[in-house]
Amino acid sequence: xxxxxxxxxxxxxxxxxxxxxxxxxxxxxxxxxxxxxxxxxxxxxxxxxxxxxxxxxxxxxxxxxxxxxxxxxxxxxxxxxxxxxxxxxxxxxxxxxxxxxxxxxxxxxxxxxxxxxxxxxxxxxxxxxxxxxxxxxxxxxxxxxxxxxxxxxxxxxxxxxxxxxxxxxxxxxxxxxxxxxxxxxxxxxxxxxxxxxxxxxxxxxxxxxxxxxxxxxxxxxxxxxxxxxxxxxxxxxxxxxxxxxxxxxxxxxxxxxxxxxxxxxxxxxxxxxxxxxxxxxxxxxxxxxxxxxxxxxxxxxxxxxxxxxxxxxxxxxxxxxxxxxxxxxxxxxxxxxxxxxxxxxxxxxxxxxxxxxxxxxxxxxxxxxxxxxxxxxxxxxxxxxxxxxxxxxxxxxxxxxxxxxxxxxxx
Numbered sequence: 001x002x003x004x005x006x007x008x009x010x011x012x013x014x015x016x017x018x019x020x021x022x023x024x025x026x027x028x029x030x031x032x033x034x035x036x037x038x039x040x041x042x043x044x045x046x047x048x049x050x051x052x053x054x055x056x057x058x059x060x061x062x063x064x065x066x067x068x069x070x071x072x073x074x075x076x077x078x079x080x081x082x083x084x085x086x087x088x089x090x091x092x093x094x095x096x097x098x099x100x101x102x103x104x105x106x107x108x109x110x111x112x113x114x115x116x117x118x119x120x121x122x123x124x125x126x127x128x129x130x131x132x133x134x135x136x137x138x139x140x141x142x143x144x145x146x147x148x149x150x151x152x153x154x155x156x157x158x159x160x161x162x163x164x165x166x167x168x169x170x171x172x173x174x175x176x177x178x179x180x181x182x183x184x185x186x187x188x189x190x191x192x193x194x195x196x197x198x199x200x201x202x203x204x205x206x207x208x209x210x211x212x213x214x215x216x217x218x219x220x221x222x223x224x225x226x227x228x229x230x231x232x233x234x235x236x237x238x239x240x241x242x243x244x245x246x247x248x249x250x251x252x253x254x255x256x257x258x259x260x261x262x263x264x265x266x267x268x269x270x271x272x273x274x275x276x277x278x279x280x281x282x283x284x285x286x287x288x289x290x291x292x293x294x295x296x297x298x299x300x301x302x303x304x305x306x307x308x309x310x311x312x313x314x315x316x317x318x319x320x321x322x323x324x325x326x327x328x329x330x331x332x333x334x335x336x337x338x339x340x341x342x343x344x345x346x347x348x349x350x351x352x353x354x355x356x357x358x359x360x361x362x363x364x365x366x367x368x369x370x371x372x373x374x375x376x377x378x379x380x381x382x383x384x385x386x387x388x389x390x391x392x393x394x395x396x397x398x399x400x401x402x403x404x405x406x407x408x409x410x411x
Contacts, residue, residue, distance in 0.1 A: 024150050026227035032063040038149040040070045046155040049193035051115050058234035059121035069112040071128045081131035133172035137179035156192040184374045196367040213322040216244040221328030223284050224373035229326040241299045248304040308341035320362045327353040329372040
C-alpha cells in the first residue's frame with residue numbers, strides 16, 4: 001500500500017498544479033488583469049530586445065506586471081544545479097569563478113532593475129538558474145509552476161545580422177527552447193529579435209511609435225497571441241493592426257473535398273474539432289472587435305485567401321512596415337490556409353507563420369514574437385533530444401535553491 005499510495009499522491013498533486021493553468025492563459029485573462037511573466041535570457045545579447053518587449057507589455061498600476069527575470073547559465077562539471085535569487089540592495093555571489101561571467105550576470109540584473117525603476121507598474125524579481133542545458137527546461141518549468149506564471153518569454157537561438165543574415169548562436173540554446181515548447185506548463189513566447197533594440201534606444205530621446213501587427217489564422221495559439229498583442233495595445237506608444245486571414249471560396253471547397261480521403265471516424269472528428277475551434281476563434285475575435293471599436297490605436301482587417309502564397313503576397317504588398325509581428329505557433333494543428341508553407345521547415349519551433357516571416361525579404365526586417373498556448377497536459381509531453389544530450393535526460397531532480405534575499409515569501 002505504501003508503494004502504491006506514494007506515486008498516486010504525487011501524480012494527483014502535480015495534476016492539480018497543472019490544472020491551475022486552465023485559467024492562467026492570457027486568453028482567459030482580462031487585458032487589465034495583473035500578469036506574471038518569466039523572462040529568460042542567456043546573455044546580454046538577448047537583453048535589449050527582451051526588455052523592450054516587457055516595456056510594451058503595458059505595465060501600469062491598473063494592470064501590474066510581475067517579471068521573474070531568469071539568467072540561464074550552463075552548469076559545468078558535476079556540481080549541483082542552483083537557482084539563485086538576487087538581493088536588490090547587494091550583489092549576490094552567483095558562483096561564477098570567471099570575472100567576465102560575473103560582470104555579465106550583474107549587468108543583466110542591473111538592466112532588469114532599471115526597467116523596474118522606469119516602469120511603476122512593474123515588479124522585477126531577478127534570479128540566475130545554473131543547470132546543464134539538457135535539463136535546464138525542467139528548472140524553468142518548476143519555477144513557472146511555483147510562481148504561477150502566465151507566460152514564459154525566451155529568445156530565439158540565432159542572432160540577426162543586418163549585413164550577413166543570421167549568426168549561429170549556441171546550438172544548445174535551441175535544444176532548451178524546443179524542450180520548453182514541448183513540456184512547458186504555461187504559455188510561451190519565443191522572441192526573434194531583428195532590431196527591436198533600436199526601438200528601445202529611440203525611447204531615450206523622443207518617444208517613438210511602436211507598430212505591431214498580429215497575424216491571425218486560426219486555433220488556440222493564435223488566440224493566445226492576440227491576447228498578448230491586445231494587452232500591448234494598451235501601451236501609449238503602441239499601435240496594433242490585427243489582420244485575420246479567412247478561407248476564400250476555393251480554399252473552403254478544398255477543405256470539404258480533402259475529407260473524402262480520410263476514414264469515416266477521422267472525418268467526423270476532424271470536422272467537429274475544426275468547427276469547435278472556428279467557433280472559439282469567432283467568439284474571441286468578436287469580443288476583441290466589440291471592446292476595441294472606439295480605440296483609435298487599434299485596426300482590424302479581414303482578408304480572404306485560398307493558399308499560403310496569397311498570405312505571403314498580402315504581407316509583402318500591404319502589411320510589411322511594422323516593428324513587431326505577433327503570431328501563433330500553431331502547434332498540434334494544421335491549417336489549409338498555410339498548408340503550402342509547411343512543406344519544408346528549418347525552424348519548427350517558430351511554426352509556419354513565424355518561419356515564413358523571418359524568411360521573407362521585407363523592406364524593413366521586423367522582429368517576430370511566436371506564441372504557443374500550452375495545455376496543462378503538455379507538461380508531460382515528449383522532449384526533444386540530440387545525440388549529445390540524449391543520455392542525460394531524466395537524470396535530474398529538483399535543483400538546489402540558494403537564497404540571497406532576506407525573505408523569499410514575497411515572490
